Amino acid sequence: MYVAVKGGERAIDNAHRLLAEARRGDRSVPEIGTAQIREQLSLAVDRVMTEGSLLDRDLAALAIKQARGDLIEAIFLVRAYRTTLPRFGHSEPLDTAAMQVRRRISATYKDLPGGQVLGPTFDYTHRLLDFALEAEGDGQGEPARPATAPADPDQPMPRVTDIIGGEDLIERNPPQEAGAPVGDLTRDPLNFPAARDLRLQNLARGDEGFLLALAYSTQRGYGRTHPFVGEIRLGEVEVEMVVEELGFAVPLGDITVTECQMVNQFKGSAVDPPRFTRGYGLGFGHCERKAMSMALVDRSLRADAFEEERKGPAQDEEFVLSHSDNVQATGFVEHLKLPHYVDFQAELAFIRQMRAEQAARPETEAAE
């Protein structure tokens, strides 16, 4: 019936109730708690925090529950909450060299100060479904406690890029300027070309799948960068912030981050000796795939800085930065399901008009 669009308010209310019902699922199965999500779906929580740009495990777990496990929807919920929060400043740069490391691997050195630390990783698991995990609550599924060597706080664990940098074989990081402004694309519109701080912020918030595909494309020849994993490290670092009234930095607490530093093909010139180049990735929690993809794409986006020809999508700043945000992307793709009948009507009338004109044309023209 033509009045199908009427009663929108009631339809929306009912849709919300159906959604809540579908979220709950079979009521004979116990409801999942946000603490369970926080503790046992921790990598989903990490992803929602990273792409939602908000470090709060409880809110991320709540968002995942509310979103029925749809992580992009959960990221959206967290973003919409975050945008209501006041921004009162920015932290000092994290000192990841001082990280309390739980995992640290390097693909460029067999052994190095601090050693290779595997930590909690899927890397060497055999991907066989573990049916023991199906047995709920009978204690059978409880894993054995891991053997861990106590961390030796006196054992330094220098960053691999600092080791390479000690020989001046990798591009130098630009000097830190105290009090230099830090861009924030959630508070200012992104303009092109973007500075690297904004690029990295965009990539950190960017969709993991999108960055993964772009990073993969660089490995298959669409803007190759000859990368090595200099180092991936996971652990806790202290966040500090300078409080104006005090005049010095105060610690705010420890956060868990994953950092990936890629060591890429060298670049030199007539005056500068050749040096390796850098790609950088960082995210909240344990997010290796994201951090590695981010580091590869960061390096690819620096094509202009190294006078490389831009040949692949991953080297195209406007393309990458304009399409990386999954909340924006899903909104615009999904808005196509909103009514468009006014526009479609205009197209309908136009196509009928063109067809009528074609049919009215003399035979001779049609025969040609």
Next chain:
Amino acid sequence: MTDNPYNFAYLDEQTKRMIRRAILKAVAIPGYQVPFASREMPMPYGWGTGGVQVTAAILGPKDVLKVIDQGADDTTNAVSIRAFFAKTAGVQTTTATAEATIIQTRHRIPEAPLGEDQVLVYQVPIPEPLRFLEPRETETRTMHALSEYGLMHVKLYEDIARFGHIATSYAYPVEVAGRYVMDPSPIPKFDNPKMDDCPALQLFGAGREKRIYAIPPHTRVVSLDFDDHPFERNRFSQPCALCGAGDSYLDEVVTDDRGGRLFVCSDTDYCEGRREAGHRGHQPGGPERKEAAE
């Protein structure tokens, strides 16, 4: 409202100030796309976050708000946005075009003429009229700066060569105040003439693309065309089946699976107003219904 946990109209005052500055700049440079720090809103991008932010920034407690989508007040997204402002701002809402001080719209301009005490806020998906000719923002901004619109005219010309017409029936590009080429948002080109010399302020918000632009009252707005292929409004071969209006934009409603069609006003308020005034179309009760279905 003491029981309201949100700031008036949801956005914090700092954000509103930022948006108002962008709006003022947009009004000062008609048709120019002003970048603004669009916020993440509690509804998805593509659902009108740009329009919602503009409305939130200009809304006052005494305003009367009307929200339409596809010309109708009762489409789901219009209902949702109206409810959002009723909840977060507690303002009076209306479906009557003449009563509204702010009208937020998606894809239509109301049929009733607007007055100088009204503001029309458009929801905009892609603010850049040159986007489908040149995907790069860096390029299109330069083209606007230099008034380099040759590419657009070539596109329109190629349409004529290929189809015999300019093949754009909605989001038909306009030139504003003799300077900027502007995307009027995906309104049917039927509505384009209403933008010209309009006494109401017209504001355009694109949330995902982070742009605001404006047409100040009584500004010249010209739909792009050629001397030998002048701009034409879409025409309908029949009047509204409900109210008999011959001057309104019509929605085509499929009434059965045997080719049955009904044409009715897309502007629901306009249609209802005419019927209240005694106008009748050829099927004033809508499609025939079986008694058993009642």
